[in-house]
Amino acid sequence: MKPLDATDRTLIALLQDNARLSTVALARAVGLARSSVQERLQRLESAGVIAQYTVRLGSGGDPLQAWLLLRYADGFSCDDVMPLLAALPAVRTCHSVAGEIDMLVLVQADTPSELADLREKIVAFKGVDDVTTMPVLRVALDRR
Numbered sequence: 001m002k003p004l005d006a007t008d009r010t011l012i013a014l015l016q017d018n019a020r021l022s023t024v025a026l027a028r029a030v031g032l033a034r035s036s037v038q039e040r041l042q043r044l045e046s047a048g049v050i051a052q053y054t055v056r057l058g059s060g061g062d063p064l065q066a067w068l069l070l071r072y073a074d075g076f077s078c079d080d081v082m083p084l085l086a087a088l089p090a091v092r093t094c095h096s097v098a099g100e101i102d103m104l105v106l107v108q109a110d111t112p113s114e115l116a117d118l119r120e121k122i123v124a125f126k127g128v129d130d131v132t133t134m135p136v137l138r139v140a141l142d143r144r
Contacts, residue, residue, distance in 0.1 A: 001047040007032065011040060012050070016143035019053040063108040064115050065092075065136035068122060070103040076127035078103060084125045090118050093144075101132075 004012075007030050014021055014029055021029075027037040044050045072081060078096045085091045085105060093106040105122070109115035115135075123131040 001043070001049075004049070008040060008044060008049075011037065012044070013143060015050070015053070019055075063110055064112065065106060065108050065139070066115055066119075067134040067136065068105040068107060068119065069101045069132040069134065070105060070122070070128055071100070071130040072102045073127055073129040076129075080127040081125060084127070085122070088118070088121070090114075 010030050011026055014026055023034050023037050023041070026041075027034045030037065032040075041050065070081065072078075081103065082094065085094055088107075090107050090109055091105055092108055093104075095104040096102065097104055107115070107118055107122075109118055115133075119131060119133050122128060
């Protein structure tokens with residue numbers, strides 16, 4: 001696949017903000033013909049750049065979110081911890097990172113008590129040495 005250009009990135013950002021935008025609306029936004037936008041979207045889908053179109057729930061009883069900053073125990077790695085995290089439906093996103101923290105984990109819970117229980121479950125996992133919890137106060141931008 002050829003590298004993404006500015007128009008591809010703009011289309012992706014528009015769809016991340018609202019995946020229900022019509023091809024006509026996308027074409028207007030980037031100044032291309034509808035057919036050109038359709039071809040680009042098909043190319044991005046075929047290449048796996050766009051994996052799916054999804055629904056993001058709006059506010060109306062928003063769940064609590066928190067970032068958990070994990071550090072692995074000595075001798076453990078992402079490969080050891082990921083299967084345990086992936087088995088928890090409340091785990092939304094995991095990012096393996098470099099630095100003092102080994103992994104960023106975004107979790108959701110309905111209540112503070114549920115969040116505390118989830119955190120305790122994760123900190124008890126074999127391979128997890130420490131967890132720092134950072135509750136999300138407000139999501140200012142989310143293009144996932």
